[in-house]
Amino acid sequence: MMKMKAENIGLDYGQHTALQNISFQLEGNKIYGLLGRNGAGKTSLLSIVASFQEQTTGTLTVLEQAPFENAEIMQQVVFAYNKDYKEESDQVKNLLAGIAKYRPNFDMEYAQHLLARFKIPQDKKMKQLSKGMQAAVDAVIGLASNAPVTIFDEIYAGMDAPTRTIFYEELLKSQERFPRMILMSTHLVSEMEYLFDEVLILHKGTMILHEAYEELISKGVTVTGRVEDVEVFVQPMRQLNTQQLGGTKAVMVYGDLSEQQYKEAARRGLEIGPIALQDLFIYLTEEGND
Structure with missing residues (x-):
């Protein structure tokens, strides 16, 4: 069973404290909603989970191992967020092919299905796509990678309402097909809350709540x-x-x-x-x- 444990995680950027005393334990193939207002520390926390940076204090373990600079664990975590593609001249299909080489569970057939659902032209260069289509490609990468730990950091930003609806539908179908631990950060709660099994709320860099969705509401x-x-x-x-x-x-x-x-x-x-x-x-x- 997939397990993740954080104990007293802190993160400092110079004089600024982004996170302090963050502790939680996640288990199993559930969808976790990480909620917080802008600037609450959601991206900072998720970037530590994804090994993009190391915490200043405290410990994080995934499958009882520290993930930072741990190739075995890092391969099992995918971090999907809104990247800047304005210099990216790769075609969509070539970008996905490049990512698939480094993702052992990547399902290219499923990725093609998602591209068709999002109406994304595969032969177009990434920088030629609208912001909404670029966000949809990021969602495709997250879903089709089938990583045991899949992180979506406000991935919906830039998507219009119909595209977001497709994303939510495909997320639930994908979770049924390939169960995994999914972490989703958002400050827009109303249209996404039905997706969550458990909810974590960050406020000003501290964890103020972690409860099962049904118990919380x-x-x-x-x-x-x-x-x-x-x-x-x-x-x-x-x-x-x-x-x-x-x-x-x-x-x-x-x-x-x-x-x-x-x-x-x-x-x-x-x-x-x-x-x-x-x-x-x-x-x-x-x-x-x-």
């Missing part, structure tokens, strides 16, 4: 009903957001509700609904909630 609810009843019911709770329309109020709260509280809500005629991961993410990473 079950910790928040929306309480809707008459203004007076809602206000009394949510008064002792951790409130995330409030909306009011006329005599009706809806309040998002964070924390598990007891059986007694559910009964109390029913008695007051209040409606209890689910909360979106994006709402939780926004609240947990807001200024003042550190």
Whole structure:
């Protein structure tokens, strides 16, 4: 089983601390969502996992080995991100052929299928493609490499909505075909949350949360009903957001509700609904909630 363990990872760039005391353990063929606002440290952390750089402090192991400058482990990790292709004169098909030589699990037939789905002309030079098509090629590389650890760092940037939808569809199909550990970073949560098995949230260079997706979203609810009843019911709770329309109020709260509280809500005629991961993410990473 694929395992990855980070213990007290820190990363400094001169006087700037990008990451501090990052610890987590990942196991199995799951899709992990790494969430964080811009500048939270997502790319810094993923570049350490991909051996693009070494942490300043702490330890990282993949299959109980340190990945940095470890050829055996590095071959099992692919890091897909939006590269700069403005000087790249290789045709798409030649670029993929070159990558396939260094990726033992690369599936060229599957890569061709993906290129067709994304409508990417194989004979065009990379620098001639639009930003969206270049991003799609990066996604093809990540998916078709079939690496046991596959990282997508905000790979959707530049893609339009239909292209992103194709990417999400193919990601799930690919995971079913060739199960692996997938790490996906994003600060755009709403359209991607259904992909995640587990969620990690980075905020200002520290890990503030790591939980199974289903457990995490079950910790928040929306309480809707008459203004007076809602206000009394949510008064002792951790409130995330409030909306009011006329005599009706809806309040998002964070924390598990007891059986007694559910009964109390029913008695007051209040409606209890689910909360979106994006709402939780926004609240947990807001200024003042550190």
